[in-house]
Amino acid sequence: MSLALNSKLIHGGVDGDETTGAVNIPVYQTSTYKQDGLGENRGWEYSRTGNPTRDALEKLIAELEGGKYGLAFASGLAAINTVLSLFKSGDKLIVSDNIYGGTFRILDNVFSNFGITYKIVDTSDLAQVEAAIDEEVKAIYVESPANPLLTVTDIEAVSKISRQYGKLLIVDNTFLTPYLQRPIELGADIVIHSGTKYLGGHSDTVSGMVVVNDKAIADRLYYLQNAIGGVLAPWDSFLVIRGIKTLGVRMDRHVANAGKIADWLENSGYVSRVYYPGLKSDPGYEVQKKQADGAGAMISFVLDEKYDYKKFFKSLKLITLAESLGGVESLVCHPASMTHAAIPVEIRKEVGIVDELIRFSVGIEDADDLIADLEQAIKASAR
Numbered sequence: 001m002s003l004a005l006n007s008k009l010i011h012g013g014v015d016g017d018e019t020t021g022a023v024n025i026p027v028y029q030t031s032t033y034k035q036d037g038l039g040e041n042r043g044w045e046y047s048r049t050g051n052p053t054r055d056a057l058e059k060l061i062a063e064l065e066g067g068k069y070g071l072a073f074a075s076g077l078a079a080i081n082t083v084l085s086l087f088k089s090g091d092k093l094i095v096s097d098n099i100y101g102g103t104f105r106i107l108d109n110v111f112s113n114f115g116i117t118y119k120i121v122d123t124s125d126l127a128q129v130e131a132a133i134d135e136e137v138k139a140i141y142v143e144s145p146a147n148p149l150l151t152v153t154d155i156e157a158v159s160k161i162s163r164q165y166g167k168l169l170i171v172d173n174t175f176l177t178p179y180l181q182r183p184i185e186l187g188a189d190i191v192i193h194s195g196t197k198y199l200g201g202h203s204d205t206v207s208g209m210v211v212v213n214d215k216a217i218a219d220r221l222y223y224l225q226n227a228i229g230g231v232l233a234p235w236d237s238f239l240v241i242r243g244i245k246t247l248g249v250r251m252d253r254h255v256a257n258a259g260k261i262a263d264w265l266e267n268s269g270y271v272s273r274v275y276y277p278g279l280k281s282d283p284g285y286e287v288q289k290k291q292a293d294g295a296g297a298m299i300s301f302v303l304d305e306k307y308d309y310k311k312f313f314k315s316l317k318l319i320t321l322a323e324s325l326g327g328v329e330s331l332v333c334h335p336a337s338m339t340h341a342a343i344p345v346e347i348r349k350e351v352g353i354v355d356e357l358i359r360f361s362v363g364i365e366d367a368d369d370l371i372a373d374l375e376q377a378i379k380a381s382a383r
């Protein structure tokens with residue numbers, strides 16, 4: 001029976017436990033498996049190579065993303081590390097100009113040491129993407145909406161360019177999750193997640209995931225997953241599966257709250273700019289509407305200079321100052337000194353990651369309480 005996404009969230013992948021009837025997949029907390037004879041195993045050999053709890057999550061995320069093959073890793077960056085290991089010395093990647101700071105860091109200061117280079121472009125501008133393509137380029141790496149300025153890239157349009165030139169398109173789908181956006185359906189070859197965020201959803205576990213459709217890429221990634229070894233542990237796999245069961249109801253509330261708060265911020269007079277692709281005034285609004293089922297729940301805004309941003313962070317009572325995003329609780333962060341500190345200051349300023357920029361991961365608390373907290377903290381920070 002073919003299931004709608006809301007049913008797949010609960011019953012996709014491996015639905016429960018065949019042997020006992022347990023409605024939840026057990027946590028197979030084991031490193032190894034008995035072999036019945038030389039060369040005779042029951043499908044499992046060693047838990048870096050394969051573990052039934054991790055396997056259940058891998059099948060689930062693949063199904064949700066509309067891909068054939070899923071892989072789960074110990075963190076989003078372990079997933080990214082494994083994907084980048086597809087490339088070799090001399091290869092080049094085209095990368096969105098505002099991406100997760102850690103993605104920039106691993107390219108700039110780890111893979112660059114192995115001769116893999118990158119070129120930063122504004123991937124929301126298709127002409128820039130096409131102009132950056134040359135022989136050395138092997139892939140285009142996109143986040144949409146991107147971190148922290150929520151820049152929207154037209155994934156389908158970029159995938160046409162990547163296909164035309166025979167390059168891979170890699171999309172980090174962390175901010176929207178398959179509930180709101182499915183890049184493979186839009187033409188992406190590789191989808192990456194930090195499962196630490198909305199998929200886990202409760203700020204209680206770190207994880208990463210990759211989904212692909214192509215058998216040859218999948219085989220190489222499974223090989224690299226085992227060879228590099230950054231796999232997700234059974235207990236964390238269980239936690240992410242549990243998180244995904246409520247993804248739909250959480251995302252609905254996240255998005256509704258974010259819409260309300262973005263509207264309020266835009267009309268509040270407290271901020272000089274709001275970045276949220278759900279706002280009609282946002283440059284990404286039309287593309288976002290076309291390619292996703294919602295604008296997500298990440299908002300960035302620039303506090304007016306009448307207010308002291310350091311005091312603002314100190315004055316919040318309900319909303320927590322912390323790294324990370326996508327949990328049920330609302331979090332704010334200061335990209336310039338926290339998530340994006342690894343990006344050189346010139347590049348930060350150029351793309352708009354100014355000191356007054358505040359990134360807000362809107363949680364699922366009562367929206368009016370969140371607005372009240374923002375307002376009291378902004379008023380308390382008046383210079």
Ligand SMILES: *Cc1c(COP(=O)(O)O)cnc(C)c1O
Pocket residue numbers: 075076077078100102103143147172174175193194195196197206207208
């Ligand atoms: C957090 C994040 C990552 C890295 O994931 P970890 O789980 O922290 O390693 C990658 N991409 C995006 C968009 C993120 O928000």
